[in-house]
Amino acid sequence: MLSAKEGMYVSDTKGHIYNDRFGTPVKINLWDYPTLNNKNRIVIGPSGSGKSFWLNNYILQSYELGRDIMIIDIGGSYRSMIALNGGKYFDSTEQKKFAFNPFLCDRDKNGKYLYIDTTDAESADDQIKTIVAIISYIWKAREQMMPAETAILRKSIIGFYDYVNNSSVGQNNERIFPDMKAYRKYLQEVFKNRMSDFEKQKFEIEELILLLEPYTDGELSFLLNAKENVDIV
Structure with a gap:
């Protein structure tokens, strides 16, 4: 020096x-x-x-x-x-350039989304953890979710991927495209009806659906619904 x-x-x-x-x-x-x-x-x-x-x-x-x-x-x-x-x-x-999609992940040879990484036990559910963190911030801001809320949220995300992977829409029988819009619609039309009474007591699903609205139909609808993710590294 x-x-x-x-x-x-x-x-x-x-x-x-x-x-x-x-x-x-x-x-x-x-x-x-x-x-x-x-x-x-x-x-x-x-x-x-x-x-x-x-x-x-x-x-x-x-x-x-x-x-x-x-x-x-x-x-x-x-x-x-x-x-x-x-x-x-x-x-x-x-x-458009600033948007991304936390639900996008690799697909297998049959076109199913591989939301669980079976090749690496340490990072197997990183995809789910990332989505949980994003939705948790939208829903709770800086307040920490209760363990039951986290468990039910994870269950809804895994259920959403299973729903997407088993879906068939349009003339070409394409699967539902996984993004925040499709996830919110899944909460409204499918997951809410499958919840037990106990889960409904522990998980304010109507509140979550309301708070996700700006990211699906409002001023931030571009942000979490990209058709492809850009590698910024």
């Missing part, structure tokens, strides 16, 4: 390349990588001082060093740099 005093210093073995006061390229390990685990930094300077210019250079060098880069860009300062390096830029104002 550069010495705090005027004097001799030794370039780091790994790091980003900058010029010293004499114009000599040196490597600087800004993070004491990999010893520093919690890495946070703030860049402060007046308008026009070069904050975005330096960060563009830092991000580019980090990418060239093999790091994975994800940026939340307010103002579009990094759009050109991302385009020049073949990156993916998602604009939240372009709704």
